[in-house]
Amino acid sequence: MFELFFATGNKHKILEINEILKESGLDIKLVPIRGNKIEIQAETLEEIVSYALKQLKKKGVNYVIVEDAGLFINYFKGFPGPYSHYVYKKIGNKGILKLMDGIKDRSAYFKSVIGLIINGNFKLFSGVAKGKIANEIRGRYGFGFDPIFIPEGYSKTFGELQVSMKNRLSHRGKSARKLAEYLRHFFV
């Protein structure tokens, strides 16, 4: 079993990505490391993840993943985007629903970018899930804005889906499957 560091403090992310690695038949276990990830303020997840990788490499970490994700609401030019975690903590799902009140265009997407350092090299994997903002908070699974996001072609929110089902449709499911596909070259 190979241990891959995951610079995160979010247990949901660990759960979701671990599940994908397991499904892919890879004998890799994610080991969370905290307090080592520097997140910059930037408009794109790619910039944030790349900067975090550079800082981790400087510290001598040679095998690690970093993940950043956000909810991008089209009407608000991508808000809350890279600041989703902060905005969620401060105004919550209720705040987003209030902002969306009376707005017809409820389209939005979740995006996930996973950054990997392996043998000292950098690699990015991204995944997008299109959908819309629900009219009310629904579901107790997932985390963050999951209970107000309805993926395209479905009627349930991410908050109403358990991990394995969410992984099939979600941004993080997509980026993690690309990661798993890439890691296969090294470990199989």
Place this chain on the structure above:
Amino acid sequence: MFELFFATGNKHKILEINEILKESGLDIKLVPIRGNKIEIQAETLEEIVSYALKQLKKKGVNYVIVEDAGLFINYFKGFPGPYSHYVYKKIGNKGILKLMDGIKDRSAYFKSVIGLIINGNFKLFSGVAKGKIANEIRGRYGFGFDPIFIPEGYSKTFGELQVSMKNRLSHRGKSARKLAEYLRHFFV
């Protein structure tokens, strides 16, 4: 005339701080430098400014100021805080007023933190302006959330005050006067 670098792209900030330096009788001119400031995601302006100073010093910049400011709304646990610039661009004053709709506690404060590197040493100066969120957008001066912020004891918003008057009451006026006071030791 001494030239002090100011790592910013915001002409309003340059104008406001220059005015304070002039009032203080200091023969210092701020020279904007762009693209050199790295802003991290953090809950406090102090952390953001300190990190930016560290990165600038690493690049060999020995005389520079950095300023970061934010509007902290008490009801929303400090939102938008350190992310004020981003949130302003995305949801604007209209978005904040919508979030505040029906909320009784409209108290908020602006905070500014100026970081200085002088002779290779770091120094922070902060200023706070207490007040409340207006019921509507008023005024064409200032920038960002100025038109929806009413300082304590006044009825006008920052957006209705010209630079010299805003400087008397504002967070940035306060932090800049502390900066000027400190610089006096070196230049007078």
